[in-house]
Amino acid sequence: MTGWVTVAGLGPGAEGMITAEVQAAIAAATDIVGYIPYVRRIAPRDGLTLHESDNRVELERAAHALAMAAEGRRVVVVSSGDPGVFAMASALFEALEAQLDTFAEVDIRVLPGISAMFAAAARAGAPLGHDFCAINLSDNLKPQALIEKRLALAAQADFAMAFYNPRSKARPDGFGRALDVLRSHCEPDRLLIFARAVSTPEEHLRVVPLSEATPEMADMRTVVLVGSSLTRRVGRFVYTPRSVPE
Amino acid sequence: MTGWVTVAGLGPGAEGMITAEVQAAIAAATDIVGYIPYVRRIAPRDGLTLHESDNRVELERAAHALAMAAEGRRVVVVSSGDPGVFAMASALFEALEAQLDTFAEVDIRVLPGISAMFAAAARAGAPLGHDFCAINLSDNLKPQALIEKRLALAAQADFAMAFYNPRSKARPDGFGRALDVLRSHCEPDRLLIFARAVSTPEEHLRVVPLSEATPEMADMRTVVLVGSSLTRRVGRFVYTPRSVPE
Numbered sequence: 308m309t310g311w312v313t314v315a316g317l318g319p320g321a322e323g324m325i326t327a328e329v330q331a332a333i334a335a336a337t338d339i340v341g342y343i344p345y346v347r348r349i350a351p352r353d354g355l356t357l358h359e360s361d362n363r364v365e366l367e368r369a370a371h372a373l374a375m376a377a378e379g380r381r382v383v384v385v386s387s388g389d390p391g392v393f394a395m396a397s398a399l400f401e402a403l404e405a406q407l408d409t410f411a412e413v414d415i416r417v418l419p420g421i422s423a424m425f426a427a428a429a430r431a432g433a434p435l436g437h438d439f440c441a442i443n444l445s446d447n448l449k450p451q452a453l454i455e456k457r458l459a460l461a462a463q464a465d466f467a468m469a470f471y472n473p474r475s476k477a478r479p480d481g482f483g484r485a486l487d488v489l490r491s492h493c494e495p496d497r498l499l500i501f502a503r504a505v506s507t508p509e510e511h512l513r514v515v516p517l518s519e520a521t522p523e524m525a526d527m528r529t530v531v532l533v534g535s536s537l538t539r540r541v542g543r544f545v546y547t548p549r550s551v552p553e
Numbered sequence: 554m555t556g557w558v559t560v561a562g563l564g565p566g567a568e569g570m571i572t573a574e575v576q577a578a579i580a581a582a583t584d585i586v587g588y589i590p591y592v593r594r595i596a597p598r599d600g601l602t603l604h605e606s607d608n609r610v611e612l613e614r615a616a617h618a619l620a621m622a623a624e625g626r627r628v629v630v631v632s633s634g635d636p637g638v639f640a641m642a643s644a645l646f647e648a649l650e651a652q653l654d655t656f657a658e659v660d661i662r663v664l665p666g667i668s669a670m671f672a673a674a675a676r677a678g679a680p681l682g683h684d685f686c687a688i689n690l691s692d693n694l695k696p697q698a699l700i701e702k703r704l705a706l707a708a709q710a711d712f713a714m715a716f717y718n719p720r721s722k723a724r725p726d727g728f729g730r731a732l733d734v735l736r737s738h739c740e741p742d743r744l745l746i747f748a749r750a751v752s753t754p755e756e757h758l759r760v761v762p763l764s765e766a767t768p769e770m771a772d773m774r775t776v777v778l779v780g781s782s783l784t785r786r787v788g789r790f791v792y793t794p795r796s797v798p799e
């Protein structure tokens with residue numbers, strides 16, 4: 308039997324947001340590997356082994372998946388959202404790079420998923436409807452100074468923005484500093500969307516102007532969307548127009 | 554009968570990349586509205602009217618969809634990729650804003666799809682695996698100077714980048730200017746991925762360093778991905794690591 312490893316995006320939570328090709332990969336798998344809450348989204352069945360692992364062990368998990376595939380197993384590494392956006396795809400290629408001689412022949416595929424930011428944007432309207440950027444606010448793997456530099460340049464570029472991992476118990480202060488950077492570059496009525504647990508039973512959306520945004524509005528299950536200078540409300544929606552006047 | 558309008562993302566092309574909730578919306582629709590090649594992806598059936606329209610009539614198409622929904626029809630506006638990314642969702646809200654008194658009560662939903670850039674990134678590996686931006690290179694609806702300003706700031710921020718609509722017959726020169734901006738900020742071995750028609754039979758990927766990139770490598774069916782300074786090859790893949798050293 309020829310093994311393979313597929314990194315697959317489960318989307319933000321709802322069953323209806325999983326693609327058919329991801330469902331097919333899971334149906335063909337012998338092993339599912341991932342962070343505990345994502346593996347628990349997979350229905351157990353005979354012949355399928357579920358390997359749950361904790362947060363922050365992405366490299367070990369990726370190496371384990373590669374090793375099982377090299378032994379002939381059919382492994383799906385599950386990510387929430389899209390696996391290429393602050394998720395397991397990069398970790399898998401880091402693990403491949405670290406042991407390229409061993410794993411060069413492993414059959415690797417990445418299957419995209421519905422990203423948390425696009426699910427959040429869809430619920431709100433179309434706040435990312437024009438040029439935008441996505442920034443991971445966690446300073447676990449990069450300097451806080453780089454985060455703040457990117458925020459300032461993104462504001463100068465007048466991008467709409469999506470923030471991943473805005474705030475956690477271990478990092479209570481970074482998001483407040485991010486809001487300070489925004490306040491020094493953007494007008495007080497700039498619109499922010501705090502989108503929590505989109506497409507799950509705990510879904511909650513809140514739209515506030517920058518002047519009213521506080522760090523406590525975000526947690527690890529929140530994606531924060533920031534409008535451009537042109538982003539505005541229409542009815543109950545928030546959208547960014549396609550045009551920028553001369 | 555209560556009408557509604559749903560803006561739905563069909564993904565980049567492959568049937569397997571369409572979500573179940575989008576399939577369900579199409580199955581419940583009385584009318585499909587969209588740009589000709591996207592409407593042609595929908596299977597005809599009794600009770601379903603297909604309304605094809607040309608490029609560059611997005612606002613008229615959106616107003617037509619709202620008007621039909623207000624009359625009680627169940628309308629799906631189809632977009633390629635994700636409808637919130639340089640696609641029909643913003644156009645629908647622009648049309649809503651223009652006639653808010655008429656359409657304030659219309660039931661509107663947006664259903665996310667697999668975006669062209671994430672499908673392209675998945676095929677290449679994980680080039681958007683860290684902070685990134687998405688820029689529409691068309692100057693139809695914004696000044697060329699703003700495009701070049703955003704490119705320069707994105708390069709200074711060391712974002713990975715995704716370019717939509719890089720080049721068309723009507724705009725043969727803008728992408729060359731975009732490459733010039735990149736060359737003035739990035740090292741010659743910066744990696745670019747030209748991803749054409751991903752997930753269709755015409756799919757073609759090409760990875761080149763910035764020093765070898767030429768405008769002719771892109772057309773209207775191409776998404777161009779640009780790595781950050783840390784993006785690199787591993788085996789046949791291209792990925793951006795999750796970490797940035799101090």
